[in-house]
Amino acid sequence: MKATVACFEQNYNSVIFAQNKSMAEIRNNWTREEVAAIFNTPVMALLYRAAQVHHAYQTTGEVQVCTLLSVKTGGCPEDCAYCPQAARYHTDVEAHKLLEYDEVITKALIAKENGSTRFCMGAAWRNIRDNKDFDAVLEMVKGVASLDLEVCCTLGMLTEEQAKKLKEAGLYAYNHNLDTGENFYEEIITTRKYEDRLHTIEHVQNAEISVCSGGIIGLGETDNDRIDMLHTLATLKQHPESVPVNALVAVKGTPLENMQRVSVWEMIRMIATARILMPKAMVRLSAGRNEMSIEEQALCFMAGANSIFAGEKLLTTPNPDFDEDKKMFELLGLKPREAYKADKLTGVLIEP
Numbered sequence: 394m395k396a397t398v399a400c401f402e403q404n405y406n407s408v409i410f411a412q413n414k415s416m417a418e419i420r421n422n423w424t425r426e427e428v429a430a431i432f433n434t435p436v437m438a439l440l441y442r443a444a445q446v447h448h449a450y451q452t453t454g455e456v457q458v459c460t461l462l463s464v465k466t467g468g469c470p471e472d473c474a475y476c477p478q479a480a481r482y483h484t485d486v487e488a489h490k491l492l493e494y495d496e497v498i499t500k501a502l503i504a505k506e507n508g509s510t511r512f513c514m515g516a517a518w519r520n521i522r523d524n525k526d527f528d529a530v531l532e533m534v535k536g537v538a539s540l541d542l543e544v545c546c547t548l549g550m551l552t553e554e555q556a557k558k559l560k561e562a563g564l565y566a567y568n569h570n571l572d573t574g575e576n577f578y579e580e581i582i583t584t585r586k587y588e589d590r591l592h593t594i595e596h597v598q599n600a601e602i603s604v605c606s607g608g609i610i611g612l613g614e615t616d617n618d619r620i621d622m623l624h625t626l627a628t629l630k631q632h633p634e635s636v637p638v639n640a641l642v643a644v645k646g647t648p649l650e651n652m653q654r655v656s657v658w659e660m661i662r663m664i665a666t667a668r669i670l671m672p673k674a675m676v677r678l679s680a681g682r683n684e685m686s687i688e689e690q691a692l693c694f695m696a697g698a699n700s701i702f703a704g705e706k707l708l709t710t711p712n713p714d715f716d717e718d719k720k721m722f723e724l725l726g727l728k729p730r731e732a733y734k735a736d737k738l739t740g741v742l743i744e745p
């Protein structure tokens with residue numbers, strides 16, 4: 394046992410030494426062993442290290458507020474075991490067709506008035522089809538972008554041509570989560586492959602849209618699966634601009650309805666490791682926040698989370714409402730992050 398601890402310390406120290414030497418360096422060549430050594434660091438040391446990286450690369454105390462709206466709910470042909478929107482599971486989610494343009498713009502305006510600077514629209518599709526619904530989504534993207542909100546979509550798999558159309562409409566980011574590690578993936582989803590996810594991410598990057606990609610913990614995966622997912626994200630040719638870390642919200646009627654809620658320490662470990670590996674990314678404390686106390690959320694912010702989703706629903710699952718979050722911001726002295734900040738810093742501004 395002593396030998397194992399000594400070996401771990403040696404690995405961890407060598408990673409930290411390498412990192413201290415190159416604090417300014419953004420790495421895409423992390424080895425699996427390095428990622429595992431960081432992930433397995435004792436939690437207080439991990440939290441401390443992540444906070445240091447966070448201070449070096451991000452504005453401490455600044456948190457972006459985002460809103461996620463389901464523009465087309467339910468009836469999805471995929472079989473993601475965690476998702477109440479899959480048509481094959483019997484859940485309480487009420488399916489609806491694509492929302493009307495005016496309703497979406499009204500919701501975006503409400504989100505903006507309540508402090509959101511990113512507005513994400515989700516549709517329960519396997520992939521985008523070139524049809525009138527996609528044309529309608531392109532109009533929604535134009536409309537939301539004209540409100541000076543960072544506009545994001547999550548619409549399933551897409552081709553490079555479709556990504557380019559979204560970019561032309563003013564899309565800022567595209568969400569496509571890896572969900573979990575590659576080896577565990579087929580335990581959770583059988584209707585598509587891990588490489589399909591990676592291809593979509595590549596199409597998004599090729600269209601010069603920023604990538605939002607992360608995953609969910611609490612699906613029954615092991616730590617090794619979590620490390621695998623973080624390693625894949627951190628070794629993409631370009632790190633995702635945004636990394637959502639979700640805790641499973643077990644929904645009755647899905648195959649994962651009886652899964653135990655993950656502990657806050659598991660969330661902190663994921664967030665902190667993501668922060669260290671991808672210092673410039675926005676790390677988003679996403680699903681599962683409804684179950685967390687302010688103290689637990691504060692620890693997640695210390696670990697490097699710098700974004701939350703606001704509004705009473707996160708697609709279909711409950712989420713803290715705007716007022717509760719305002720109170721938390723006041724109590725913790727957090728400041729909301731403005732829209733397009735990354736572009737303002739680099740001087741590259743997207744033209745909506």
Ligand code: SF4
Pocket residue numbers: 469470471472473476477478479516517518519549
């Ligand atoms: S997660 Fe997305 S792709 Fe999977 S079943 Fe739900 S809506 Fe469909």
